Amino acid sequence: MIEGQHDIALPVRYSGLDDILRRVPVSVVWEITLACDLACTHCGSRAGRRRRDELSTEEALDLVDQIAELGARSVGLIGGEAYLRKDWLQIIAAIRARGMECDLQTGGRNLSDARVAQAAAAGLNAVGISIDGIGATHDRLRGVIGSFEMALTAMANVRRHGLEVGVNTQINAHTLPELRTLMDIIIDAGCHNWQLAITTAMGNAADHPDMLLQPWQMLDVMPLLAELAVEGRERGLFIQPASNIGYFGPHESALRNVMNDEIHFHGCNAGDTVMGIEADGTIKSCPGLPSPYAGGNIRARRLRDIWENAEPIAFNRRRTVDDLWGYCRGCYYAETCLAGCTWTAHALMGRAGNNPMCHHRALDFAARGLRERLVKVKDADGRSFDHGEFAIVVEAAMPAVLADA
Amino acid sequence: MPEPGRIPVPLRLCRGCRRFVRIEHADCDFCGGDLAALEAAHAESAAAVRAATAELRTAMGRLLGLP
Ligand code: SF4
């Protein structure tokens, strides 16, 4: 997540220095069920069927109170598909009643007009709809023919009921060539927020290495996103890069400029101002992180106790440059960046602290005529939030051309 | 009181090459530019752009008969 200076126009999930000092979980992302009506080839949680041990309504409502007590400002409901939980409207209403904003992140396959109307009546503030590429690309990635059109219909339903609507897009080998055209579609659909994230090698995505970006592709991704961000702002679309996109290089400022071009990536916020909750009540410092990062379960401990005292949640505030390894250890930006997104680095390399998905790093290799390539060396074992492992091969920047020469 | 989170280590934007650089350095580690001089030049041109925009707005307002 990005830290912005506090400004009345910024979304409430943006955190400031005061939040970090008091360690307020400003933004809580809660997977309320693993039940899903899509079958995404990149799904990190391998969602589909609900977990056997998902929280009961009573437990979920009690958890809302505990989240509010910690000072959270925004709760994002994810899944699976959050609307497939029978009590999803009750959960939304409870979150709003405790003074927090509530948004829904959805694939939108069955987000009918009636469902949106009910959610709006319950107090839902905003909806983020996943759109990964155009038409057939989206349908293939999301595993359901027609799901692209369904997502656009869902977007129209959300707008009709006056809720804020945003789009979330995965950047991977399939979607990268379509981003520019997708931006036009999103703007034409009346959307003002576009959140982009690089597909992380977790869950189903770990089984499809051909879909993942290679490190050198950051040389294309960053200039393109910076260009889209500038153009988007002029056309009323606010691009929000996820914290696994970066880092530094000449486009950092253009990409992260939120009313201040001096804003830059400050390192991972997991466990400082970000909290993730799994459907069975497991508490993590970021929703995507694998099980070694689980701090405990609210069925066994109070949320405050886990948040303040569980060691697996404290990794971020304990991390120093000495914990980094590989290229990141000696990097110019190491002290600020600390190897970028923990989730992305861990899912690729099997442990955090060395993140090849980085623009500055790709530029440095390119300046020496080199590039890094990821080769899968270990499969994921097939559970939610699992990952395989990749090795880094350093090679000439254009091996085919050099081989021909 | 919970233990505080990690305090971010800020960087400074070089107005010459748009890279972020360590705040304690006087010259940009990437383009070699004098960071303070580049910042001053940037502030000056930003002020000029602001003044020109304000003038344009006033002129447009006069043309359109706005108060
Ligand atoms: S190489 Fe590593 S530490 Fe350096 S900017 Fe990239 S991710 Fe951050």
Ligand code: SF4
């Ligand atoms: S692990 Fe990545 S996505 Fe999660 S808080 Fe850290 S930087 Fe953000």
Ligand SMILES: [Zn+2]
């Ligand atoms: Zn410079």
